[in-house]
Amino acid sequence: MKLQLLGWAKQLAIFVLLAFIITGAVDVWRGKDVPKDNVPALAGTTLAGEAVDLAELSKDQAVVVYFWATWCSVCNFVSPAVDTLSEYYPVVTVALSSGEDLRVKKYLQHNEYSFDVINDENYDLGRDWKTKVTPTILIIKDGKVKWYTTGFTSLPGIWWRLMVS
Template sequence: MLTFLLMAGVLTTAMGLYQQRDIPRQQLPPLVGELLDGRRIDVAKLAEEGPVLVYFWATWCAYCRLVSPAVADLALSNRVVTVAMQSGDRTTVQQYLSSKDWSFPSINDPAGNLSRAWGIRVTPTIIILNSAGEVAWVTSGTTSKWGLQLRLAFTR
């Protein structure tokens, strides 16, 4: 049993690193845009105030349905910006969020241009930026609210 758990841990870690291979660690492309509510956002400027959780998700992503409630909770007391990847037009994404009763700042990326520029290959992908705007943490797939809170707490 221990061997199985060890192998599962190694495979999961290797898979995560492989999926994250194209995410730039220091020279990130700009993440500037208009949120669904019409406000303008510049993630680099926001990061100057402290850690920022950047969440790449999609309406069609089954795992995102598990992670999004945690991100919505974290958005109440942390700097969070989300990117809705290839999920339809602005109205479709807004209606989807409303139907789930999720509220987090979101940029719509209907053609996937922002996601590709950031090297995102899987959903959900969560990147935590430090105050210098550099990647401090990356995780993809399912994760917990507590795990994300700990990562945010240890990011400066």
């Protein structure tokens, strides 16, 4: 029995290592077009009426930038983590092609999300940032991309990226 558990543990370790390698390679490939040093402007007004300027916000602190959509099924798993994180760290979220402001507000209210949202109804910010996959999460510090990931990401994964930025 002990030998069998050791075999399973070894297989699990190999699986986890391969998963990290594959997801890392996918992020590198998907992020090849994302501007790293001269990030596009990300300024606007949230649905709550607050002004957001990423360049100013990211001076001397890491900021989570979360591109998501109401129609994105994976975002349903990532958004709760971003919502929790937004209580403790600066977070800028952008709803991509998710409809009019009222529709996005209702979605946020229905899901009980409290993070601030810039509604990119026409995908202008998404195009500027060359966002091709939802969800996309970037960690920006001093106006530069420190981390980039797409698809499913956990709360510990986002938190870890913030800590090493």
